[in-house]
Amino acid sequence: MNHNPTHGYTVTISVTNFNPVKSFSIFTHVNFHFIIRPSNVIHLGKNPVAFSIINCQRSWQYVVGNYLKGNQPQAFDLLYWNSDSTNLPGPFLTWYLRNMYLENNLRVPGKLTMLGEKVDLAKVDVPAYLMAAREDHIVPWKSAYLARNLLGGETTFALGASGHIAGAINPASKNRRSYWTASVKPTDPDEWLDQASEHKGSWWLHWIEWLGQYGGKAVAARGRLGSTKYEPIEPAPGRYVKERA
Secondary structure (H helix, E strand, C coil): CCCCCCCCEEEECCCCCCCCCCCCHHHCCHHHHHHCCCCCEECCCHHHHHHHHHCHHHHHHHHHHHHHCCCCCCCCHHHHHHCCCCCEEHHHHHHHHHHHHHCCCCCCCCCCEECCEECCHHHCCCCEEEEEECCCCCCCHHHHHHHHHCCCCCEEEEEECCCCCCCCCCCCCCCCCEEEECCCCCCCHHHHHHHCEEEECCHHHHHHHHHCCCCCCCCCCCCCCCCCCCCCCCCCCCHHHHCCC
16 A cells, blocks of 8 residues: 655754764763663753753853852743753663764664664655754754755755744744745755845744645634543643643
8 A cells, every 4th residue: 555644744953964963972972871770760850951061151141140140040931941851761862872973873774773664764755844943052953954965855944043942933923033945955054055045034934835835725723622522631731741750
């Protein structure tokens, strides 16, 4: 049966070729892997600290303001959302760091096996929309761009302004910042940027236009959640969000 239910997909601020990514080098040192035993869990509060360590320039302002001056940080919705971290099993984290950041195996056809299937990104032949953020310190945009050289389908690349979170979360209703696009597809990201054009506003508008090529028939938005068989359980965000690990 030759049936592909996926007409296209979107990848935001993500890496497939990890070779140019240097920001996580502190976590790929072999001694770091010895610290994490198979029974370990990387707990809730550790991950935001790790991301802060990656960019000392941004974390230093909090050292001065909070520690030295004794001030409380101002409320910021994006950072509040970012602090809602998760726990990671130790074996998963070490496997991920070793195979992605240390050995860069995802880009090698058939090198990794997941759920019994060998992974080959070149076999992903449906259209893809790739988005990166120009000032992202976690996923450097040039590393994210290199996915175009690995995927087997047609790719569209958009580069948003700002960093890892604010670059992606840019509602079209506010239409802030800007983004870059280009019709060319060179293998080198710097060459792409030289030929790219800047557009004022949110990249979401460009993305919506791209989605329109592959979406189905538009239908009216639901006026009521759930159904007679599946009633809504409770208002968002749900009780699981409030449970502490």
